Amino acid sequence: MQDLLFDFISKYISLTDEEKNAILSLDIFRSVKKGTILLKEGQKSKDSYFVLKGCIRTYYVVDSEEKTTAFYTEMDALTPPCVVTQTPSEYYISCVEDSILTVSNSGMEVEVNSKFPKFDTMCKMLSEELLAKQRIDFDAFKTSTPEQRYMNLIEKRPDLIQRVPQYQLASYLGIKPESLSRLRARITQKK
């Protein structure tokens, strides 16, 4: 399981065995059950996550209704905005499936970064890459209809449609579950 993490890191920087051991000694691997809530609205947190296996989601509760805004699956990294801004969280994070994650707090990051400066370089590369990716996603969302967004999802992340409940997918697409249901019926009709 560690190898998944090191393979990921190796796309950005190369690590010596010493550095790998330093990371392993931090004891950051966590196994979490489906349904576990990792972060609640209003909580403060310094934890960042990296998904080795499984799926976690972020959602807001508005008028006692869940609004799912993102899914993080294998090899996805998540640093909640509240960690960056040092304010209480606006949203929840919960496990969609039984998952294996790494959980690292910002204190650990500072420590590792001061020992191994190239770690800082990786963080910079990673966040620049994620910023660009997220920009592309946001733009695609803005410029397309719910139906196009769904088609795009089938193309880009077909696994999500299988592993995630419809009502969570619906708000991820910016619509209500009933609309997603109709939209799906419309599409199968066309074919």
Add this chain to the structure above:
Amino acid sequence: MQDLLFDFISKYISLTDEEKNAILSLDIFRSVKKGTILLKEGQKSKDSYFVLKGCIRTYYVVDSEEKTTAFYTEMDALTPPCVVTQTPSEYYISCVEDSILTVSNSGMEVEVNSKFPKFDTMCKMLSEELLAKQRIDFDAFKTSTPEQRYMNLIEKRPDLIQRVPQYQLASYLGIKPESLSRLRARITQKK
């Protein structure tokens, strides 16, 4: 005008006079006329922008129709995704108003970063902050209606409504100009 840039930088790191001079010697300040196109679809580019004064926008052309996805105004930084991914640009960048920008290419960044490592630290902080901010914006967009998005815009960036044409605002809000017109009429009605 330089002071605006240095004030911005001072929020992240402190610069010596030597460092400031190194930046100034790069000759990165540019004055651009309204309507100037800074980047075209299909072009490759290594340029990042920082807006000192004025406003620039990014837009896609889909079915010969402009789809504006973002506005960058005073103290906003923009590194186009194509610079990060090293692929041809998917979108255009153009000047909404006569503007003063800094334009820096990734080569210059590498050079400055190797001389002054703390510059790297700033880039990391900045992109992490922007990633978090953009995540918040994206989530707010997904979880709200066009009308709520417009109200949110009045609240958060009232200047945009004054300085940007309606048809550009419309696609920024994910709707057609006619819908924005109706939506506005609906709101003034209510009051």
Add this chain to the structure above:
DNA sequence: TTCATTTCTTAACTTAAGTGAACGAGGTGT
């Protein structure tokens, strides 16, 4: 200023999403 072009608004009509309600399938726990 005048003319031409672009931008914004209005209107009528079409299409799709929101809403409220009902139903059935599948799962859970007792």
Add this chain to the structure above:
DNA sequence: ACACCTCGTTCACTTAAGTTAAGAAATGAA
């Protein structure tokens, strides 16, 4: 087996956005 609950689908109805077209207002250039 039973009741219970969640989830997905369907329906009828409402509301708002997309579309097409026309005209008014603003802008910019000659």
